[in-house]
Amino acid sequence: MSTAETPREARRDTAQYGVCGFLAVVGALVIVDAARIQHIANSNDPIGPKPVPIVLGVLLLVVAVLYAVDVARGGTGEAEEGEDVDVTSAIDWRTVLLLIAAFVVNLVLIDPLGWVISGTLLFWGSAFALGSRHHIRNVFIAVALSLITFYAFAIGLGVNLPAGVLQGIL
Amino acid sequence: MDNLTNLLNGFGDVLTPINLLLALLGVTVGTAVGVLPGIGPAMTVALLLPITYGLEPVQAFIMFAGIFYGGMYGGSTTSILLNTPGESSSVVTAIEGNKMARAGRAAQALATAAIGSFVAGTIGTLLLVLVAPQVVKFAISLGAPDYLAIMLLAFAGATSVLGSSRIRGFAALLLGLVIGLVGIDKVTGQQRLTLGIPQLADGIDVVVVAVGIFAVGEALWVAAHLRRNPGTVIPVGRPWMGKSDWRRSWKPWLRGTAYGFPIGALPAGGAEIPTFLSYATEKKLSKHPEEFGHGAIEGVAGPEAANNASAAGTLVPMLALGLPTNATAAVMLAAFTSYGIQPGPLLFQREPKLVWALIASLFIGNLFLLLLNLPLAPAWAKLLQIPRPYLYAGIIFFASMGAYAVNAQPLDLLLLLVLGLLGFAMRRFGLPVLPLIIGVILGPIAERQARMALQLSNGDVSGLIGGPVAYVIYAVILVMIAWPLIAKLRRKIMTKDVVYTG
Structure with missing residues (x-):
C-alpha cells in the first residue's frame, strides 16, 4: 500500500x-x-x-x-485505504452503531417475519445509517430488492431464505 | 498431449447454450459488482456465491470462472476511472491509469487494460493447462510431512507480504487458525471451542468467515470513514487504441505475463510483486521514461497483464495442491469446499470432468470479458456514481443473505456480525486479512497432515520433518522469515544508492 x-x-x-x-x-x-x-x-x-x-x-x-x-517502540499498523475511505477522518461511531443495529434487527427478525420483511428493514436501516435521507424512495428500493432476491433466490434457485409470516402470500 | 484431449473434452462440456449463458452471466455480474468502488475481486466472489448455490457443480464452476475474471477486470476499471485504488494489486494500475484518464486518455487506458488482461489471461490459462498436471504428478508423490511443509510455507508467505508488519500478519494468521479450530475434531470427535453451542459443532463455515471479513468488515470500515465527497469519476467513451498505443502496449503485456504467471503460481507469490516488478521494468525500458508518473500507457499495460497472469498463476497451487495464495483464490476454495469438493492432487483424478470444465470456462470467460468490456465500459463508468449509502447498504444486504443461505440459521448472521467487527478492527489496526482467511482454510488441513505424519512415525516427532522436499521448503521458509535481516545487511553493503521501486 x-x-x-x-x-x-x-x-x-x-x-x-x-x-x-x-x-x-x-x-x-x-x-x-x-x-x-x-x-x-x-x-x-x-x-x-x-x-x-x-x-x-x-x-x-x-x-x-x-x-x-x-x-x-512506536510501531503502528497502517489503516486500510480504499476508494471511498478517508483515513484522515475520525471513526464515525454513530454510523457504525446504527449499521450494527440494522444488522441485529435482521438477525432477530429473519426467522419469525421472513426475509422479505427483515431484508427490507436491513436495507432501509443501513441506507439510513449511511446518511441517505430519501426515506420514501429508500422504502421502495428496499422492498423491491427484498422481493427480487426472494423470488430469484429462494423460489428461482432454491436458496434457503425463509418466507416467515408471509408464507402463502408470496 | 493428454492434457489437450482433456481440455477439448472440457470445452465439449462447457459449450452448450445454457452453460455459455451462465458464463456470460458470470462475467457480466462479476464485472458489474467488481467495478463498484470498495468491492475487490475477493469480495465479488464472496458476495456472488449465493447465485451459484442452486446450480450443479460444473455449472457453478463455469459461472465462477466468469465471476473471477470479471471481478478482476472490474477492479482495474475502478482504479483507472477513480483516483484511489482499492486493491493493493491495482495500486500500480492506478498510478498511471488514472493519470492517463485525467489527460483525456481514459479510453486508451481501459483498452490496454482490457486487451492486456485478455492476452495475459489467455496465456496464463494455457500455462495453467501445461503446468498444473505436472504439479499434480509431483504432488501425488508427496507425503504428509511434505504437505505440512507446503502449508507452513503458505502461512509464512501470507504473513510476510512485502512492506507490511510481520507481527501483525502473524497475529492475523493465528486468529484465523483459531477460527479454524472451532468444531468437532474429525479424528476423535472431541469438541473444541464450541462453547457448548450445538450449531458450532460443524465449525464456522468458511463462506461465513470470508463474507464477514471481506464484505461486512469492509462495509463497516468504509462506513466509519466515508468520504463525503466521493472521488470524481472521469467520463469515458468506448475504449479504443491507436496504432502507437498498440506498438507501445504489446511488449509490456507479454513481459507482464512473464512476471505474473510464475510469481502467482508460487505458494507464497501474490500479485503485488509482479505488478511492481513489471512497472519498474517498463519504466526502465520505455522510450518515453519522462511520461511515467504522467500517464504512460506502458505503465498500465504491463502491470495489468501481470495482475491477470498472476491470477491465472494462483490457480495452479489452488487446483493442484488445494493451496490458496491470495484472497480471491481463498474465497474460491471456500466455494469449492461448500460443494463438497476438495481441491488438491486427487481432484484431477476423481473429478477430471469438473477440473477441465472449469479450465475451459476460464478461456471462455476471458473471451467474453473482452467482447463485453469494450462496448460496455461507459455503462460500467456510470456504476461508479452509485450513491454510496445504497452501495454499502447493498453490500450488507447481500452479505447477510449469502451468509444466512449457507445453513439457514440466524446464528450464522451473528457470527457474520462478529467476524465483520473483527474485520473492521483489523482494518483499523492495519492487520492484513489474507493471513486470517488462509489460516481458517488451511489450518485444519495442516493439523490433519501433521497428525497423519505423526501417525506414520508412531508419534516420533522426527516424522514431522520428512524428506528432501520438506527440507527444501523449510529452507525457503527460513529465508523468508530471515529476509528483513538479510535485506538490512544488503542495505549496509550498498548504502551508496538506495534503490526504491514503486
Missing part, C-alpha cells in the same frame, strides 16, 4: 494495546478450552486433539507480548 504518512500517525496509537489484550485473551481462552479436552491418544492418532490448540494458545500469548513491544 502507499507509504504516505498521515499526520495523525505521528501521535502514539495507544489503542493498539487493546489488540494485544484481545490476542492474549483469545490465547488464554484457547488454552483453557484445550485443557478441558480429555486426552485420548491411540496408535492411530498419537497426539490427539489437544496439542494444536495449546500450541496456538501459547503462540497467541507470545505474539501479544511481541506486539505490545512493537507498539511501545
Whole structure:
C-alpha cells in the first residue's frame, strides 16, 4: 500500500494495546478450552486433539507480548485505504452503531417475519445509517430488492431464505 | 498431449447454450459488482456465491470462472476511472491509469487494460493447462510431512507480504487458525471451542468467515470513514487504441505475463510483486521514461497483464495442491469446499470432468470479458456514481443473505456480525486479512497432515520433518522469515544508492 504518512500517525496509537489484550485473551481462552479436552491418544492418532490448540494458545500469548513491544517502540499498523475511505477522518461511531443495529434487527427478525420483511428493514436501516435521507424512495428500493432476491433466490434457485409470516402470500 | 484431449473434452462440456449463458452471466455480474468502488475481486466472489448455490457443480464452476475474471477486470476499471485504488494489486494500475484518464486518455487506458488482461489471461490459462498436471504428478508423490511443509510455507508467505508488519500478519494468521479450530475434531470427535453451542459443532463455515471479513468488515470500515465527497469519476467513451498505443502496449503485456504467471503460481507469490516488478521494468525500458508518473500507457499495460497472469498463476497451487495464495483464490476454495469438493492432487483424478470444465470456462470467460468490456465500459463508468449509502447498504444486504443461505440459521448472521467487527478492527489496526482467511482454510488441513505424519512415525516427532522436499521448503521458509535481516545487511553493503521501486 502507499507509504504516505498521515499526520495523525505521528501521535502514539495507544489503542493498539487493546489488540494485544484481545490476542492474549483469545490465547488464554484457547488454552483453557484445550485443557478441558480429555486426552485420548491411540496408535492411530498419537497426539490427539489437544496439542494444536495449546500450541496456538501459547503462540497467541507470545505474539501479544511481541506486539505490545512493537507498539511501545512506536510501531503502528497502517489503516486500510480504499476508494471511498478517508483515513484522515475520525471513526464515525454513530454510523457504525446504527449499521450494527440494522444488522441485529435482521438477525432477530429473519426467522419469525421472513426475509422479505427483515431484508427490507436491513436495507432501509443501513441506507439510513449511511446518511441517505430519501426515506420514501429508500422504502421502495428496499422492498423491491427484498422481493427480487426472494423470488430469484429462494423460489428461482432454491436458496434457503425463509418466507416467515408471509408464507402463502408470496 | 493428454492434457489437450482433456481440455477439448472440457470445452465439449462447457459449450452448450445454457452453460455459455451462465458464463456470460458470470462475467457480466462479476464485472458489474467488481467495478463498484470498495468491492475487490475477493469480495465479488464472496458476495456472488449465493447465485451459484442452486446450480450443479460444473455449472457453478463455469459461472465462477466468469465471476473471477470479471471481478478482476472490474477492479482495474475502478482504479483507472477513480483516483484511489482499492486493491493493493491495482495500486500500480492506478498510478498511471488514472493519470492517463485525467489527460483525456481514459479510453486508451481501459483498452490496454482490457486487451492486456485478455492476452495475459489467455496465456496464463494455457500455462495453467501445461503446468498444473505436472504439479499434480509431483504432488501425488508427496507425503504428509511434505504437505505440512507446503502449508507452513503458505502461512509464512501470507504473513510476510512485502512492506507490511510481520507481527501483525502473524497475529492475523493465528486468529484465523483459531477460527479454524472451532468444531468437532474429525479424528476423535472431541469438541473444541464450541462453547457448548450445538450449531458450532460443524465449525464456522468458511463462506461465513470470508463474507464477514471481506464484505461486512469492509462495509463497516468504509462506513466509519466515508468520504463525503466521493472521488470524481472521469467520463469515458468506448475504449479504443491507436496504432502507437498498440506498438507501445504489446511488449509490456507479454513481459507482464512473464512476471505474473510464475510469481502467482508460487505458494507464497501474490500479485503485488509482479505488478511492481513489471512497472519498474517498463519504466526502465520505455522510450518515453519522462511520461511515467504522467500517464504512460506502458505503465498500465504491463502491470495489468501481470495482475491477470498472476491470477491465472494462483490457480495452479489452488487446483493442484488445494493451496490458496491470495484472497480471491481463498474465497474460491471456500466455494469449492461448500460443494463438497476438495481441491488438491486427487481432484484431477476423481473429478477430471469438473477440473477441465472449469479450465475451459476460464478461456471462455476471458473471451467474453473482452467482447463485453469494450462496448460496455461507459455503462460500467456510470456504476461508479452509485450513491454510496445504497452501495454499502447493498453490500450488507447481500452479505447477510449469502451468509444466512449457507445453513439457514440466524446464528450464522451473528457470527457474520462478529467476524465483520473483527474485520473492521483489523482494518483499523492495519492487520492484513489474507493471513486470517488462509489460516481458517488451511489450518485444519495442516493439523490433519501433521497428525497423519505423526501417525506414520508412531508419534516420533522426527516424522514431522520428512524428506528432501520438506527440507527444501523449510529452507525457503527460513529465508523468508530471515529476509528483513538479510535485506538490512544488503542495505549496509550498498548504502551508496538506495534503490526504491514503486
